Amino acid sequence: MTALVVFLCLILFAIIIVQIGKVTELAAKIRGEEEVQDMANRRQASYSLIFMIVFLVACVVSGAYYKNYMLGYGPHESASEHGSSIDSLFSITLFFTGIVFFITQILLFYFAYKFRAQKGRKAAYISHNNTLELVWTGIPAIVMAYLVIGGLDVWNEVMPDVGPDDEFIEVEATGFQFAWQLRYPGPDGQLGTRDFRMIKEGVNPLGQDWSDVKNHDDFLPNELVLPVNQKVRVRITSRDVLHNFYLPHFRVKMDAVPGMPTYFIFTPTKTTEEYRQQLSKYPEYQVPSPADSEKQMWETFEYELACAELCGKGHYSMKKLVRIVSQEEYEQWLSTQSSYYLGNIKGTEYDPIQEATTSAPAPVVEEATPVTEEAAAPEH
Numbered sequence: 001m002t003a004l005v006v007f008l009c010l011i012l013f014a015i016i017i018v019q020i021g022k023v024t025e026l027a028a029k030i031r032g033e034e035e036v037q038d039m040a041n042r043r044q045a046s047y048s049l050i051f052m053i054v055f056l057v058a059c060v061v062s063g064a065y066y067k068n069y070m071l072g073y074g075p076h077e078s079a080s081e082h083g084s085s086i087d088s089l090f091s092i093t094l095f096f097t098g099i100v101f102f103i104t105q106i107l108l109f110y111f112a113y114k115f116r117a118q119k120g121r122k123a124a125y126i127s128h129n130n131t132l133e134l135v136w137t138g139i140p141a142i143v144m145a146y147l148v149i150g151g152l153d154v155w156n157e158v159m160p161d162v163g164p165d166d167e168f169i170e171v172e173a174t175g176f177q178f179a180w181q182l183r184y185p186g187p188d189g190q191l192g193t194r195d196f197r198m199i200k201e202g203v204n205p206l207g208q209d210w211s212d213v214k215n216h217d218d219f220l221p222n223e224l225v226l227p228v229n230q231k232v233r234v235r236i237t238s239r240d241v242l243h244n245f246y247l248p249h250f251r252v253k254m255d256a257v258p259g260m261p262t263y264f265i266f267t268p269t270k271t272t273e274e275y276r277q278q279l280s281k282y283p284e285y286q287v288p289s290p291a292d293s294e295k296q297m298w299e300t301f302e303y304e305l306a307c308a309e310l311c312g313k314g315h316y317s318m319k320k321l322v323r324i325v326s327q328e329e330y331e332q333w334l335s336t337q338s339s340y341y342l343g344n345i346k347g348t349e350y351d352p353i354q355e356a357t358t359s360a361p362a363p364v365v366e367e368a369t370p371v372t373e374e375a376a377a378p379e380h
């Protein structure tokens with residue numbers, strides 16, 4: 001029924017347009033082409049002014065309406081230590097670009113109105129104007145320099161690597177089409193070496209070199225669980241194309257590049273539960289949750305790891321659950337995790353150590369130096 005009404009409306013709309021066209025043609029014949037053209041110019045010029053007002057008001061209203069869904073403010077205040085620096089950088093940039101946006105849009109539509117074609121008006125010829133050149137080069141140059149230097153300053157604050165005496169948890173995230181594979185170092189605190197030639201789907205998804213004992217306690221969990229207020233260093237790599245390790249609520253975003261390890265260091269400052277409490281104060285999150293109608297939206301909130309690089313048709317599905325918990329809960333969770341080597345490799349045909357003990361000749365050891373994808377992490 002609705003479809004029929006919409007269809008009829010469209011037909012009627014088309015008929016109106018055709019009729020207006022006919023009337024205009026007729027009027028042109030009666031009054032003369034020039035006058036009709038002048039009227040059309042005036043009409044279209046005022047439409048552009050109306051459009052400008054509606055457009056700018058809609059920008060302001062939608063900004064105000066959606067503010068509680070946006071990162072960087074109120075309910076979505078950053079959940080990491082460095083996050084507020086990035087947020088203030090965004091706010092400063094938005095302030096300046098906002099001013100430029102309003103000035104340029106107003107001028108664009110106002111000029112289209114003011115300088116519409118009019119009888120007897122001739123366009124002015126201006127070859128150049130030094131004052132104007134100085135203003136529109138000088139002001140953007142100063143503002144851009146301020147933004148770029150501010151940006152560099154924040155980059156230097158956010159990106160330094162860990163020092164040799166720093167206490168931190170190191171985890172690894174490997175992007176592939178289409179998921180993230182996480183790896184924790186296990187009780188020894190060290191991630192084992194990898195060799196991409198050893199990657200075998202379903203057996204050795206990361207190409208861990210099993211002759212390296214550091215690999216034997218590494219585990220590959222399904223979710224990213226981290227304790228609150230502890231520094232984390234994430235090694236980020238990719239197995240195929242470009243991906244991007246993105247933790248929006250922590251303002252963490254770093255490309256995952258095949259063959260070029262990257263990293264990000266951050267300290268989560270709010271547990272998942274604390275973030276839910278932060279959301280609970282806003283009406284936007286006091287509505288039934290789509291995930292569970294018995295609960296409110298803030299109660300079902302979860303942090304997420306996403307991919308922020310359009311990496312193929314399954315890009316959208318690279319979501320992983322992130323949980324920030326207390327130190328006790330973290331240790332409890334650690335104790336439930338078990339080594340990938342012990343559960344899947346030890347004693348199987350893929351275990352080089354097994355080969356060494358059962359076969360008489362010396363074990364076949366890779367002659368070539370393995371090409372590892374290990375990040376240049378300081379030894380600790």
Ligand SMILES: [Cu+2]
Nearest residue numbers: 243307311318
């Ligand atoms: Cu991706």
